[in-house]
């Protein structure tokens with residue numbers, strides 16, 4: 001599967017939100033981050049469109065943006081998306097991946113989520129690969 005020629009296309013978005021991580025030293029106090037999210041999608045080279053594009057970057061960007069829209073300026077611990085779990089960077093990445101997967105299945109079936117990167121700070125990053 002990964003040996004097939006393919007293109008990887010990425011777009012980034014960001015949001016500002018607070019969270020607290022119970023039981024984690026220092027992080028158990030509510031605090032905020034400017035989160036950065038990069039969505040990378042994969043398109044088989046054989047599926048290149050007649051226009052020479054695998055997928056419009058704007059579609060990748062829209063998908064990434066839509067996946068984090070309800071996180072903007074919120075306390076992540078209060079959101080249903082994080083019910084029963086701590087709103088860690090890992091969980092943010094997994095939720096963004098799940099949402100992007102669902103969106104792309106409707107809008108751009110040739111594009112699959114390859115990975116989601118989430119920066120909680122400029123130097124702390126998580127990568128989630130759904131497969």
Ligand SMILES: [Zn+2]
Nearest residue numbers: 019027031033
């Ligand atoms: Zn934090």
